[in-house]
């Protein structure tokens with residue numbers, strides 16, 4: 001469903017991705033792993049059109065994404081939860097969700113109810129400004145905002161980073177439920193335990209190149225620790 005081929009990208013003169021190729025199959029979860037600074041976030045930003053590619057191609061459901069803005073990619077069915085918090089801090093939780101629904105092609109407010117079923121702990125704080133929420137609640141809201149666009153591919157950059165263990169567990173469960181519902185996902189996750197629990201397929205980046213890729217079963221049998229440890 002998502003196909004990345006020979007992707008090259010960087011910042012100014014500094015090249016970060018060197019011919020990265022990878023895929024996310026329909027209804028599958030591909031996990032991108034690797035040490036800090038190997039280019040995981042850069043890969044997601046190029047896939048979403050936040051950062052231009054200097055070479056290679058990205059296609060979604062057979063359609064080339066070259067030249068499309070991030071909002072156009074969202075309209076095609078790609079949801080993105082970037083690294084850190086992605087909410088409008090002055091708006092209420094409900095305001096955050098409704099603004100996103102109104103900007104989406106379907107404009108279907110029942111998408112909010114569906115997202116709140118995935119993250120029911122947001123229900124008691126719907127009228128609170130997003131900026132006043134705990135980091136765990138902000139993370140739930142960032143994921144719920146991506147879900148209300150009704151994506152067919154959900155892209156998540158370290159959704160469990162920097163939140164307490166109970167929220168990590170809950171986010172892992174939410175991801176498992178979403179995958180079970182048939183949603184395809186591209187997940188950046190540094191921690192092998194969580195990756196092995198969630199992923200169907202994996203890609204390990206090292207210095208901007210694909211060092212390993214395959215199914216989660218294959219990953220279990222490999223000595224990948226040296227590619228993940230600092």
Ligand SMILES: Nc1ncnc2c1ncn2[C@@H]1O[C@H](COP(=O)(O)OP(=O)(O)OP(=O)(O)O)[C@@H](O)[C@H]1O
Nearest residue numbers: 011014016034035036037038039040041042043190
């Ligand atoms: N906006 C930027 N301008 C210049 N260089 C950048 C920028 N963002 C990232 N880089 C550099 O690009 C390289 C890859 O960064 P990237 O954030 O993609 O790695 P990462 O694997 O996601 O790391 P982490 O796991 O720490 O988030 C790093 O050397 C980083 O310093």
